[in-house]
Amino acid sequence: MASQTSAQPLQVCRDCGGGAPVDAHFCPQCTKILTISRHGDYFRFLGLPRKLHISASDLDQRFRGLSRQFHPDYFVNATPAERRASLERSSYLNDAYRTLKQPITRVEYLLRLEGLAAGSPEEASKQVPADLLEEVFALNEELDEIRDLRASGTPADQLKTRLETARVPIEEKRASHEAQLDELFAKWDALLDSDAPDAERRRVLESLRDRVLERNYINNLLAGIEREMSL
Amino acid sequence: MSKVVGIDLGTTNSLVAYVKDGAPVVIRDRSGDALVPSVVSAAEDGTIYVGREAQRRLLTDAARTVYSVKRFMGKGLDDVSGEASLLPFRVGGDAGGVVRIGLGAREFTPPEVSAFILRDLKHRAEAFFAEQGEIDNEVDRAVITVPAYFNDAQRTATRDAGRIAGLDVMRIINEPTAASLAYGLDKRHTGLIAVYDLGGGTFDISILRVEDGVFQVLSTGGDTHLGGDDIDLLLMHKVLAEVGWAQSAERVQEIRKAAIQAKWDLSDREETRLNGMRFTRADFETLIRPIVDRTLEPCRQALKDAGLDASQIDEVVLVGGSTRIPLVRRLVGELFGRTPHSELNPDEVVALGAAVQADILSTGNRDMLLLDVTPLSLGIETMGGVMSKIIMRNSTIPATGSEVFTTAADNQTAVDIHVLQGERELVTDNRSLARFRLRGIPPMPAGLARVQVQFQIDANGILSVTARELRTDIEQTIEVKPSYGLTDDEVERMLLDSFEHAEADFAARLLIEERNEAESVIQATEKTMRSPEFAVIAMKDLAPGEQQHIEAALEELKAVIGKDDRDVIHEKTHALNEATKHLAEVAMNRSVQAALSGRNVNDV
Numbered sequence: 118m119a120s121q122t123s124a125q126p127l128q129v130c131r132d133c134g135g136g137a138p139v140d141a142h143f144c145p146q147c148t149k150i151l152t153i154s155r156h157g158d159y160f161r162f163l164g165l166p167r168k169l170h171i172s173a174s175d176l177d178q179r180f181r182g183l184s185r186q187f188h189p190d191y192f193v194n195a196t197p198a199e200r201r202a203s204l205e206r207s208s209y210l211n212d213a214y215r216t217l218k219q220p221i222t223r224v225e226y227l228l229r230l231e232g233l234a235a236g237s238p239e240e241a242s243k244q245v246p247a248d249l250l251e252e253v254f255a256l257n258e259e260l261d262e263i264r265d266l267r268a269s270g271t272p273a274d275q276l277k278t279r280l281e282t283a284r285v286p287i288e289e290k291r292a293s294h295e296a297q298l299d300e301l302f303a304k305w306d307a308l309l310d311s312d313a314p315d316a317e318r319r320r321v322l323e324s325l326r327d328r329v330l331e332r333n334y335i336n337n338l339l340a341g342i343e344r345e346m347s348l
Numbered sequence: 349m350s351k352v353v354g355i356d357l358g359t360t361n362s363l364v365a366y367v368k369d370g371a372p373v374v375i376r377d378r379s380g381d382a383l384v385p386s387v388v389s390a391a392e393d394g395t396i397y398v399g400r401e402a403q404r405r406l407l408t409d410a411a412r413t414v415y416s417v418k419r420f421m422g423k424g425l426d427d428v429s430g431e432a433s434l435l436p437f438r439v440g441g442d443a444g445g446v447v448r449i450g451l452g453a454r455e456f457t458p459p460e461v462s463a464f465i466l467r468d469l470k471h472r473a474e475a476f477f478a479e480q481g482e483i484d485n486e487v488d489r490a491v492i493t494v495p496a497y498f499n500d501a502q503r504t505a506t507r508d509a510g511r512i513a514g515l516d517v518m519r520i521i522n523e524p525t526a527a528s529l530a531y532g533l534d535k536r537h538t539g540l541i542a543v544y545d546l547g548g549g550t551f552d553i554s555i556l557r558v559e560d561g562v563f564q565v566l567s568t569g570g571d572t573h574l575g576g577d578d579i580d581l582l583l584m585h586k587v588l589a590e591v592g593w594a595q596s597a598e599r600v601q602e603i604r605k606a607a608i609q610a611k612w613d614l615s616d617r618e619e620t621r622l623n624g625m626r627f628t629r630a631d632f633e634t635l636i637r638p639i640v641d642r643t644l645e646p647c648r649q650a651l652k653d654a655g656l657d658a659s660q661i662d663e664v665v666l667v668g669g670s671t672r673i674p675l676v677r678r679l680v681g682e683l684f685g686r687t688p689h690s691e692l693n694p695d696e697v698v699a700l701g702a703a704v705q706a707d708i709l710s711t712g713n714r715d716m717l718l719l720d721v722t723p724l725s726l727g728i729e730t731m732g733g734v735m736s737k738i739i740m741r742n743s744t745i746p747a748t749g750s751e752v753f754t755t756a757a758d759n760q761t762a763v764d765i766h767v768l769q770g771e772r773e774l775v776t777d778n779r780s781l782a783r784f785r786l787r788g789i790p791p792m793p794a795g796l797a798r799v800q801v802q803f804q805i806d807a808n809g810i811l812s813v814t815a816r817e818l819r820t821d822i823e824q825t826i827e828v829k830p831s832y833g834l835t836d837d838e839v840e841r842m843l844l845d846s847f848e849h850a851e852a853d854f855a856a857r858l859l860i861e862e863r864n865e866a867e868s869v870i871q872a873t874e875k876t877m878r879s880p881e882f883a884v885i886a887m888k889d890l891a892p893g894e895q896q897h898i899e900a901a902l903e904e905l906k907a908v909i910g911k912d913d914r915d916v917i918h919e920k921t922h923a924l925n926e927a928t929k930h931l932a933e934v935a936m937n938r939s940v941q942a943a944l945s946g947r948n949v950n951d952v
Contacts, residue, residue, distance in 0.1 A: 207807075
C-alpha cells in the first residue's frame with residue numbers, strides 16, 4: 118500500500134527508552150502508554166489506510182476499542198507522565214474520530230495531509246468557482262430584487278415562496294456535487310489500492326480540492342438564502 | 349483502605365452513595381433518610397447547620413439560611429441580581445466578580461456553602477462505614493456530579509467546593525450520564541438512550557449510544573436555570589398575589605413550603621388546597637405548562653445534533669424529582685413516542701451512577717466506560733468583538749484545540765487573550781471564562797511571532813491552557829484569571845479556614861440527628877391526619893379522646909424540636925410514636941384491605 122512504502126518512522130518510549138512503531142499506542146518493551154508522537158496522522162492512529170470511503174460501524178468500533186485502551190478513567194492511579202499521555206492520546210483519538218466520521222471533514226483532512234489544503238471558508242467565499250458563475254449571477258439578481266420588494270413592504274410569505282424557488286437550482290448543484298465527490302472518493306481509494314503513480318493521485322486530489330471549494334461556496338450561498346428567509 | 353463515594357450535589361437535595369459487592373447503594377441516616385436538603389444555615393453563635401436542621405431554620409431564621417446555592421455556582425453578581433428578591437439571604441459581591449452570600453455577619457462564596465454540604469455528606473458516609481465496622485472509614489475521594497449543561501466556571505466551582513471540603517475530586521461527571529450508568533443499560537444492551545433530567549434548579553437532556561459497555565454521549569443540551577424551583581416560584585407568586593406581597597422572610601418561606609407541598613400532592617392526587625383554596629391538577633398544569641414546554645426545545649435540538657429522529661430512541665430515562673410531575677411524564681412520552689423509564693427513584697439515580705463511576709476509577713474495572721461531551725463551544729475573542737470557536741459543542745472529551753496568534757506591533761512581548769464559552773456570534777452574548785496575558789514573546793517585528801495556544805478540555809469538562817512560541821519553541825507561562833471563579837490561593841485559604849471551623853461540635857451533630865428523627869415522626873403523623881380517609885378512621889376506629897391525645901403529643905414535640913435539649917426531644921418523639929401506634933396500625937390495615945378488595949379506602 119502506498120502509505121506503507123516509506124520506512125515506518127519510530128517513536129521513543131519516554132519510560133524505558135525503547136523504540137516503537139509510530140502507530141503503536143503502548144511500548145512493545147515495557148507496555149507503558151506512549152507519549153503521543155508528532156509524526157502520526159488520524160488514519161494511522163486508528164489503524165486505517167488513507168481511504169475516503171470508511172465504514173461508519175468499523176470506525177465506531179475502532180474508536181470504542183481504543184477508548185477502552187487509553188481513556189483517562191483507567192489511569193487515575195498511574196504516574197503523572199502516564200496520566201498525561203493518556204489524556205493526550207484520548208484527546209487525539211477523539212479529534213481523529215470526529216474528523217474522520219464526516220465525509221467532508223475527512224476529505225479536508227486528507228487534503229491537508231497531502232499538502233493541498235482547501236483554505237479557510239472565508240477564502241473560499243472570495244472567488245466564485247467558474248462552474249458556478251451562472252447560478253451565482255442569477256441568484257444575486259434575485260436576492261437584490263427580493264430585498265427591494267421587502268423594502269417596499271411586500272408580505273414576507275410572498276418573498277418566502279420566491280426564495281424557496283431560488284434555492285432549488287442551488288440545491289440541485291449541491292446534490293450533483295455530492296455525487297461527484299462520491300465518485301472521486303472511489304477513484305482515490307482505487308488508486309491507493311493499485312499503488313498508482315504520484316502524478317495520477319495528485320490529479321485526483323486536485324479535483325477533490327476544487328469540488329470541496331465549490332461545495333463550501335454552495336453552502337455559503339444556501340446559508341445566505343436561509344438568512345434572507347429568516348428576516 | 350479509605351473509601352471512595354459518589355456524590356450528587358443537587359439544587360434541592362444532595363446524596364452520597366457507594367458500591368457494595370458490585371452494586372451501587374445510597375447511604376442513609378439512622379432514620380432511613382437518604383436525602384440531605386441542600387440548605388446551609390449559619391447560627392448567630394457561629395454554628396453551621398446543614399440539611400434538615402438548616403431547612404427548619406428557614407422558618408425561624410431565614411436571613412441566616414441559604415438554599416439552592418447550586419444556582420449561584422460559577423456566577424457573577426450581575427448574573428443573579430434579577431432573582432434575589434424572594435430569597436431570604438443576602439446576595440452580594442463585587443461587580444464583575446464572584447457572588448457572595450451573606451448569612452448574618454459572615455459572607456461565603458457559593459463553593460464554600462457547597463463545601464458545607466459536601467462535608468456533611470462525607471461525615472454521613474464516614475459514620476455509616478464506621479457503623480459497618482470498617483477499620484478505615486475515612487472518605488477522602490469522591491466523584492461529584494454536575495448538570496451536563498454546566499459551563500467551565502460552574503464545573504470548576506464544584507471541584508473547588510470538593511477541595512474546600514477536604515475531598516480529592518476524582519472526577520466531575522454529568523448527571524444524566526451518571527443516571528444512565530445506574531440504570532445498568534450496559535453491555536447486554538445496544539441502543540440509543542435519551543436521558544431527561546429535570547431537577548430542582550437545572551434541566552438537562554442527553555442522547556447516548558450504548559454499545560459494548562461504552563456509554564457514548566452523542567449530544568447534550570439544557571438550561572442551568574430551569575427546574576422545580578421555577579415551579580415553586582410560580583406557585584409562590586400566585587399565593588403572594590392573593591395575600592399581598594409585603595410579607596416577612598419567614599412568612600415567605602412558609603408560603604414556599606406550602607407551595608412545594610401542593611406541588612407534591614398533585615403528583616398523585618387530582619386536587620389539593622393551596623392558601624386555603626381548592627387547587628386542581630388542571631389549574632396546576634395550566635400554570636406550569638410554559639415551564640415544561642421550555643424543556644422540549646432543547647430535547648429537539650439534542651436529537652438534531654445527534655442526527656437522530658425521536659422515533660429512533662430505544663429508551664427514555666427520567667431523572668430528577670421534577671419528573672414525578674404527571675404533565676412532565678406525559679409531554680416527554682409524547683415527544684419520544686414511548687413511555688419513559690422510571691423504575692429507579694429519580695432522586696437517587698444520579699448518586700448511584702456517581703458511585704459506579706467512583707468504583708470504576710478506583711478499581712480500574714473496565715466493564716463500562718463513559719464518553720461524555722462538552723456541552724458548549726469554546727472559543728476566543730477576535731477582532732470586532734466576535735467569538736471564534738476552537739472546540740465545538742458536543743465534542744467528545746477530553747478534547748483539544750489550538751490557535752496561532754501573532755503580534756500587532758514591533759517588539760510586542762505580550763498578547764491578551766479572552767476565553768469564552770457559548771454558541772452565539774458576539775463576545776458579549778457568550779460566557780466569559782477567563783482572560784489571560786501571554787507573556788515572554790521574544791521581541792521581533794510585528795506579525796513575525798507565532799504563538800500557538802493549546803486549549804485542553806479534560807475528562808471533567810474543565811479547561812486548561814498552554815502556549816508555545818513556535819519560532820523559539822519556548823513554552824509560555826499563562827496566568828489564567830477566572831472571570832467568575834476562585835484562584836488556587838483562595839481555595840487553599842478556604843480549605844485551611846474550614847479546618848478551623850470543621851470541628852462542628854459532636855454534640856451539635858447528635859442534636860441534629862435527634863431533630864431529624866423527630867421531624868420524620870411529625871411528618872408521618874401529619875400526613876396521615878391530612879389524608880382524606882382520616883375523618884372516617886377517627887369516627888370508626890379511634891377510641892374517644894385518642895385523636896386529642898395524638899394532637900397533644902404532636903404539639904408538645906413541635907414545641908421542643910427547636911430547643912437545644914436532646915433528651916427532651918428524644919422523650920417527646922418517643923411519646924408521639926407511642927400515641928400514634930394504634931392509628932398507624934389502623935391506617936395500614938385499611939389500605940391493605942382496600943388494596944385486597946380493590947375498593948376505595950373510604951368505603952372499607
